[in-house]
Amino acid sequence: MIQMECDILVVGAGVLGLSSAYYLKKGNPEKSVVVVDRLGGPGQGNSAKSEGGYRNLFTSESNYLLADSTIDFMHHMEDDMGHDLKLSEMGYLFLYSEEQYARYRGALKRIEERGSETRIIGKEELKGMIPGLVTDFEGDEEAELLGLEPVDMGVFGAKCGGVDADALVRAYESEFLKAGGETRYGTEVEELIIKPVEELEIPGEPFVWQDVHITGVKTSKGDIEAETTVVATGVWSEKLLDPVGLDSYMRPKKRQIFAFKDSRLSSLLEVKGFNSYGAIPLTILPKAAILFRPEFSEGTFWLACADDLGRAFGLEDEPEAEEDYYTNNVYHVLVKYFPCFEDVRPVNMWAGQYAINSFDSLPVVTGEEGLIYVGAASGSGIMKCDAIGRIVAAKYAGEEGAELYGGRRFKVADLGISERNVERETLII
């Protein structure tokens, strides 16, 4: 049963699906572009569950271009296009021990040389700026047990901050709709339809000797035929790609956010010298990849932990946050560096999943025969969404390069597979 035909079908109304859809429609106003999603609205998979941090600090030049231009565009969306993204450029503050800093020095130098505004802040200055911060643990047996690194310095990135991921997704959706795109929510895509390029109407097609292409999808509400199908289903991509033998180049991994709202944390909003908010930046501890940031619109703090070895890969439809994870894991480290968190309990918590590309940690934009796959964004798709959407549209158009916001160019094939050409990212949080 054919429910619908369109020129370009985008599966997945997350941030990458909607930014791709927007640039596809914008570049091809005469084409019908439709976004489908199994959920009831945009961004309800993992996009809106994100901590919404953004940074232009990446060791990989490609990552830098993707993020830096997206950050510029997000400002443009707020300043000139009338979208309230709750952008708060509070900065990112990486706290390091001498030893850790030495390990990253080369990478940080390259980051600085390419023009990212970074600043090294010494321990004493840091302590002056963030009065509650504990930097040394000499004689603290518990800290030794926890294997805590001292804070010897901070690396501050100014062109970094937070964005309301939900607002960002809705902004792309509204621009897409304004440009004449269509959305169909509550429509679950069950499988890709693969057909011979020259159909013979013989049972058993496609045969191995037939050239094949993707001609659309089967959904819970009937088939959709499309000249081009864009798969932008994040961690769920393998469910669509595996059956046709295409790799999704990622493994799904759960990540949790814990939200705090407590007067005992008010000192973190009285921090000078980093940003116009007089607040602590998004801060990454020197241990266990724990990070937190102020979320100004609700007066809360959001905390996450980029755990690694020992935490499972595997697709979950409804990942759940575990309070234990905070109380038994994160809390003990956090409270050492920031004693203001003592006895403060999360008022809210939720979990989502990252689509982690362990090969090089960069997103993938690839495809063939009527299909474009965009994904494997490794947890930083939101802060690169604008550039990635433009690259998807350029790939669709068969262009060699995509023009990113601000005029910089990105070679489309660099994010593909057969001619992939990216530097592995090493600044992963």
Place this chain on the structure above:
Amino acid sequence: MIQMECDILVVGAGVLGLSSAYYLKKGNPEKSVVVVDRLGGPGQGNSAKSEGGYRNLFTSESNYLLADSTIDFMHHMEDDMGHDLKLSEMGYLFLYSEEQYARYRGALKRIEERGSETRIIGKEELKGMIPGLVTDFEGDEEAELLGLEPVDMGVFGAKCGGVDADALVRAYESEFLKAGGETRYGTEVEELIIKPVEELEIPGEPFVWQDVHITGVKTSKGDIEAETTVVATGVWSEKLLDPVGLDSYMRPKKRQIFAFKDSRLSSLLEVKGFNSYGAIPLTILPKAAILFRPEFSEGTFWLACADDLGRAFGLEDEPEAEEDYYTNNVYHVLVKYFPCFEDVRPVNMWAGQYAINSFDSLPVVTGEEGLIYVGAASGSGIMKCDAIGRIVAAKYAGEEGAELYGGRRFKVADLGISERNVERETLII
């Protein structure tokens, strides 16, 4: 319950597990090295289901080194070490149309320049050598429907052929046992054991702030503790690696073999000019990546098809061959080029799975914290097994380079992830 302790535990008695185990034991005679496998003997997963073809023709320099040195070592095993591997150096014959050849010309030139013995054979000469071969299909409507490419030439590789994969696996097993290694069959490894480096004996360990390492495995017969655990479980690797958050860099894909024994095929054993057997080489058709080779010990022909887009990824414990796949898919193409197959039906068929690395099609040897993972060999692990085993042992020893058979060196980190440095393979069958 601890069943056993050892220094090095190799999980998986396939060809990569056993070659790794052999070089690990050989290089560390004082260490206890144990191979475990859930099945009753060596190679019973996918190794012995292979077609057993080997070639030194790869576009990737790394692949060439891995395969070429392994081929040399297999000859050494037969000639000097007393193993009957049923090596039959019949050569590989790629049949190409002009158009296909033009596409591969650059790659083939590089292959030739590095010293692989290849020979271009023109159409007329080919027809003289293989009397039954059909090269042109003008006016044949069915051939047009099938989209067949004509045969305009052949590219013959002399240092290529077939090996009895089961015999090869058993040869490594016997060398490993001779060196003092141990095997435990019928022992299913259920999960990797991950522990804090400094255990506190607190419930909930490991916590995110603890450094962790792999300390062995849980099996159906109790735990095995090991200083180093080598995961060499091929397509099953994700079952062990996913739960600890390590990527296996591969997707499993079914491949089928069809065996033929029929007097109508005897003309294929009366082919001159390719090899000392007077037989047709392993031959790859210019359509649908169909290939077949004589298997001399049983007087049969083995046929396979390297299908691609449209055939699912996904782990199967007992993949089954489908006769339909031959009769409806492969047969129609095969019989056009080789009419001697007309009405010949397979006498046997079986299926296994490839562990396909879609990123660059090269194997992965990586690991950290007590674990080494070797896999993602993309269907060509058998023909590279000796080199890969040596690289695993070099990685274990912390050496920068591995010495391959014949004295050539291979940088261990090149097959790793964080400093991976290989050329993508483009000659994939």
